Amino acid sequence: MSKENFYTLLSRYRSGNCTDQEKRLVEQWFATLDEEIPQRTSQENNAIEERIWNAIQHQTEAEKPVFQMMIWKWASAAVIILALGWAGYQYKNSRNPLLTNSAVSSVIHKNLTTETNSTNQPKAIKLPDGSQIELSPSSSIAYEPSFSGVRREVFLEGKAFFRVQRDTERPFFVHTGDVVTKVLGTSFWVNGSEDKSAIEVSVLTGKVSVSQHARADGTETSKIKDGVILTANQRVKYTVQTRSFETGLVSNPVPVMAEKKGKPVAESFDFQDNPFSEVIAKLEETYGIEIILEDETFTGCLFSGNITKQPLFTKLDLLCNSVNASYEVRGTRILISGKGCAVTN
C-alpha cells in the first residue's frame, strides 16, 4: 500500500529517525508541492493578518490549550465525509424574536447573497467573516453580504458542512426549514435534504444548539423544550411531521481531545493488561462520548493490545470481544453489557 508506506515515510522523517535517503526523498517531494498563490488585495491581506493575530492573542492570553484542537481540525476535514450527523440545540437564550418565521421571511427579502450548487461536486464558499461552507450538490444558501448585524445568519436549503469562525460577539445561526442551529465557533453538518421531511445536524468540533424556530404566534415556551445541545461526535435528527428531535452519535466519531503537549499524533491506545474500565474511561475522554458499563461486572477484566488506529466502533468491537461483552449505542451514549470476566479465562 503506497499510502501506508508514505505515512511511514513521513512519520519517520518527522520523528528524526530516518536514513539520508528518506530525508532526501521527503525534501524532494516537499519541493514539488508548490502551487501559485492567488494575488491578494491589501485589504484581504490586512484581514488575514488581523484574523491570525486575533486568534493568536486569543489563545496566548487565555493560556488555554485551545490550540491543541487545531491539528485535529485538519484530520477531521478528511473524516468529515464519513461523519453525518448529530445535532444540537439550545436556542432558549435568544432574547431577540428575530427568528420567528415571519421575521425570517422579512430578512430573506433584504438583499441576501444567494449561492446555489448546481454541479455534482461540493462547492466551497467563504463567508464575509471567514467562515467556510462546503455546499453539497443541489443545495443553496443565502446570507447577508456584509454580516453587519449582531448575529451572523445563513439560510440553507439542502446539505452543507460548516466551519465557523469563532466570534463570541456575533453568534452564528443556520436556518433550515423549521430548525435553527446556533453556534459560536465549530464545524458541523446540516442536512436538510431528504425530501424535507427531516433535518439532520452533526457536530465535528465544538458545541452547537439546535432548536425549532419560535412560532410566529408567539408560543415562545414551546421552543425551550424542543431543542438539544450537541457536542462533538453527536448528531440530531429533527422530524418535521412530529416536530421531534432525536439525538445520536455520528457514524464515525473522531477524537475530540487534542494530543498532549501539541504532539500531532493520535492519542495512543496501546494496552498491556490494563483494567477494562480504565480503557473505557480513556475512550470516553478521547471521544467526548459517555460510555456506561452495565453493573460492576467488569471488575477484574483486563485488556491487552494496540487499538490506536482503529475507528471508535472497531475499538469497541475488539474490546467487547476480548471480555465477552457487547455494546449498543443508546442516544448519545454507549452502553456496554456482559457477564464479566469471572467465567472466562
Added chain:
Amino acid sequence: MDSDSLHSAEQTPRPIILHKNDFEALYREYWQRLYDFALCKTHDKDVAEEIVQDLFVNIWEKRKELRVVNVQSYLFVSVRNKVITYYKQKVFADLDTASDTVAPDYPLFLEELEAALQGAMGQLPQKTHDIFLLNRFEGKSAREIAAKLHIPERTVEYHITQALRQLKVLLRNSTTLLLAFISSITF
C-alpha cells in the same frame, strides 16, 4: 541544511522573545512570508492560517526556554515541519488501518519513490536544482540565494521559474501510480 543551521558554531542561541512587544513585532514582520509559504505548500487557506497561528502560539508558550540562532530559518523550518505533519495526518485519515510497524514492501516503495523523484528532479540542470531546493525547501528568498551564490537576483528567479515549469511537466507526464497518488494527496 535545515535544523543544523540553528546551531551553527559562530553564533550563540538567544531567546527570541523577551517582551510581549517582541512577540507582536516578530509576527508582524514574518506572518505574510510564512503564510504564503504554508499556502503554496498546502493549497488551503485555512490550513495555512492555522499553521501560522499554531506556530506563534507554540513560540509564545515556549518563549522562556526557546533559544534560536537564526530566527528566520527557525520560523521557516517550523512551518515546513507543520506542513509535513499536515500531510502525514491527511494520509493517516485516509487509511483504514495503520500500524507502527513498517510494511514489508517499504524498501521497494522507497526505491520507486526515489526513481520517480530522481526522474523528475534529476532532469533539472544542477544549478537550477540547487537553487530550487534552497528556495522551496529552506524558504530562502531569491535575494538571499543571490547573495549566497554571488549571482544576480534575476538569475535566481529565472532558475526557480524554470524548475517549477519543468517539474510540473515531468510530474504530469509520469505514469507511475505512485506519483499519481502523491500528486493527488495535494488536491
